[in-house]
Amino acid sequence: MNKLRDFRGTAAAKRRKSAAHGPSAALRVNSSRGTPALDTGAPKGRKKRKLNEVQIIAIPVASEIQPGDPLADTLIESLRQHGVSLEAGDILVVKHKIVSKSEGRFVDLATVEPTAESIAWAKEYGLDPRVIELALRESRAVIRRKNGVLITETHHGFLCANSGIDVSNVNGGRHALLLPEDPDRSAAQLRRHIKHRIGLKIPVIITDSFGRPWREGLTESCIGIAGLKPLHDDRGRRDPHGYKLRVSLEAVADELACAAGLVCGKLNRTPACIVRGFRYESGRGHARDLLRPASTDLFR
DSSP, rough: OSOOOOOOOHHHHHHHHHHHHHHHHOOOETTTTTTTOOOOOOOSSOOOOOOOOOOEEOOOOOOOOOOOOHHHHHHHHHHHTOOOOTTTTTTTEHHHHHHHHTTTTEEEGGOOOOOOHHHHHHHHHHHHHHHHHHHTTTTTEEEETTTEEEEEETTTTEEEEGGBBBOOSSSSSSSEEEOOOOOHHHHHHHHHHHHHHSSSSOOOOEEEEEEEEEEEEEEEEEEEEESOSSSSOOOOOOOOOOBSSSSOOOHHHHHHHHHTTSOOOOOTTOOEEEEEEEOOOOOOOOOGGSSOGGGOOOOO
8 A cells, every 4th residue: 555545535435445455544523522424415507515523544554563672763653654643632552452552561361370260161162271371360350241241341441352352453362461460550651751742742542442232243442541531521502402411521642542542453454644724622631530430330
């Protein structure tokens, strides 16, 4: 791929093809809150009203990330090769896998000795008992264990399958990859390194793919954040009809993570992207701000 394609959604079929197969794309949405962009359809002779746009620009990384690799340098160099650079107001969204790899969060599965319980569970459902054992070690609670699915609460507080342990896109099954030890700290470090390189304070979001209750398929979720607030609070404001909003607390960090997932595919070596044009609220934020306390969780 010689050049990043800046694609503004002229045809729905082309959008789907670009998101599914191409390593680079830019998606167009209207307004800072992520409403789909609409063509105003102005009559001939009348100038169309310009709508706000948000672009998602993929950052391909051809080489495999190794422990100790400087992520900031790698991402900036990839952008340079494609004629793109970070700009003030951009947000950098990075999939956790390259963060974990650079931090050396590998576990040699040959060194994991599963318990009899893990072996029995794995045998019943055709799973790798070493991965099950590792998931239990990386958890502070088991939320559900049924039909071959293990849902745990990680030491970070995330509720996910197998404590976020990943074997795909690592090295063919010899090692498992853990989540970053402290994803917020990882995001803050990456932000500092980028500022040192280019002089801009770019917010950073680190994501992972999670399943959801009642819904099929995976979506990206924010597991680490630095430089922007993960929630947008509209409570107390009034809608256009004068109704006072009471529960409108928007998880913008998760929404940005999901948007990034449309161009950061699992198989096209695109582990990061730039979100451009989104009017975020800067400030200190933590991934734990997105976690619902057990006291208000009706389904745990």
